[in-house]
Amino acid sequence: MAGSILIVDDVSTNRxxxxxxxxxxxxxxxxxxxxxxxxxxAAAEQPGLVLLDVDLPDMTGIEVITRLRAxxxxxxxxVVAVTTHTTPEMRLDLLRAGANEILAKPFNELLMLARxxxxxxxxxxxxxFALREATCRELGFAEARNEYTSPARVAMIAAQPEMALRWKNALSQQMPDDMxxxxxxxxxxxxxxxxxxxxxxxxxxDLARPSEGLRLMSELRSRSETRDAVIVIATSPSAVESQATALDLGANDLAFTNISSPFAAQETALRLHSQLRRKRALERQRETLDEGLRLAMVDPLTDLYNRRYASTHLARLAEHALRTKRPFAVMLLDLDRFKSVNDTFGHTAGDEVLTEVASRLRTNLxxxxxxxxxxxxxFLVAMPDAALEEARAAAERLRQVIESTPVQLLDGRTLSVTISxxxxxxxxTRDNPQLLVDQADTALLGAKATGRNQVSVARAGTAA
Structure with a gap:
């Protein structure tokens, strides 16, 4: 459960x-x-977090974390590991096993709750994101991707350039593949x-002024390019209120300003790499979701929207038109004698024609x-805030654009096509938007019956 915490401690008083x-x-x-x-x-209740004392009677805290991660x-x-005695070596081992944080008893309540x-x-x-990715996978949208990732780009920002340079020198030894x-x-x-x-x-x-680093973090969070970047705030060990505030404002993790010792540099590098793995996992999940949504809404040949998306969008257009009292236009467009294109030139040529027509529609709307x-x-075209004359002119323009220039096939041949x-x-009014589609369909049938390659306007109240 998302807001629940599992307390693990063999001492009942501590629990x-x-x-x-x-x-x-x-x-x-x-x-x-x-x-x-x-x-x-943990397996049965799926808590939102595990608060784990590392000194247990039946197994070590590292073993518990390892089995949770497996x-x-x-x-x-x-997992937040809790211990009464900690050493630099133990902290590194816990982080390597998969602990998200290590708190030493007695811990500061303000900082613990912020963490x-x-x-x-x-x-x-x-x-x-994991749930949405699983849904996309079940629907067949998720595909295996190359897990190769480029070196991370890491920026060091301190009040004094010398401090940032010391961070860079200390971390470069632990993160040799990153920039x-x-x-x-x-x-x-x-x-x-x-x-x-x-x-x-x-x-x-604290940069030029107290808490200015936190303001810089807020500014970075407000920009689309860096909204999802990992941000680690560095403070002195005693700056508990600043640490708690940083976490509540959106810092991903904390570090100390002095990381000159090998253990401190290793711990900071482990924390940075852990956050980087999470960031890249979320990026992959977002890509899966974006691709899943695209496949659900877009025709793969022409890269136009499909019927499913069009139906939903028409409902939104109808709501907008009803609210603003401004009409919208619906066109149904059908390539004339397209079967003969496939029969004479082949389906590959037919696909090229469809792709080119889609491109011309995009360019001219x-x-x-x-x-x-x-x-x-x-094809279906819907034009919001369009009166009859504007829509008729647009339809005639599309008809002429398709007729005027033959389609150049990849094999060098050309095809002249027209559209009704x-x-x-x-x-x-509160009519179902499908009524407009039906009316446009009736008009399309009329255009086909009276010679093709023309625009036919539906009379109000007509439907197939």
């Missing part, structure tokens, strides 16, 4: 204290007293607007107009 603290913050909790019980509860049902659940909020928020986003650069605040904002925006920003919380392929050689168009106007 009670944590439950009281989390209940006060309006979290629901469940409890486990051993590693085995924690694994069973199970597809629990691998995405954030939990941040992780639960990220988990909710991850779970939603790390030192940027000023001004250059960071300029780079954020470029196509080569960094994947990761590591920003000191407004950006707001809907163009869809709704059948083999049949049925046009209907309406939408200012």
């Amino acid at each position: 009670i204290v944590l439950k009281a603290m989390l209940s006060g913050a309006r979290y629901t909790t469940s409890q486990a007293a051993s590693g085995a019980q924690a694994l069973a509860v 199970d597809p049902a629990t691998r995405r659940i954030p 939990l909020r941040s992780l639960l928020r990220e988990h909710g986003t991850d779970a939603e 790390i650069e030192v940027l000023s605040q001004e250059k960071a904002l300029a780079r954020a607007s470029s196509t080569a925006a960094p994947d990761i920003f590591m920003i000191e919380a 407004r950006a707001v107009d809907l163009i869809a392929r709704i059948g083999g050689e049949e 168009i049925g046009l209907a106007i309406g939408g200012t």
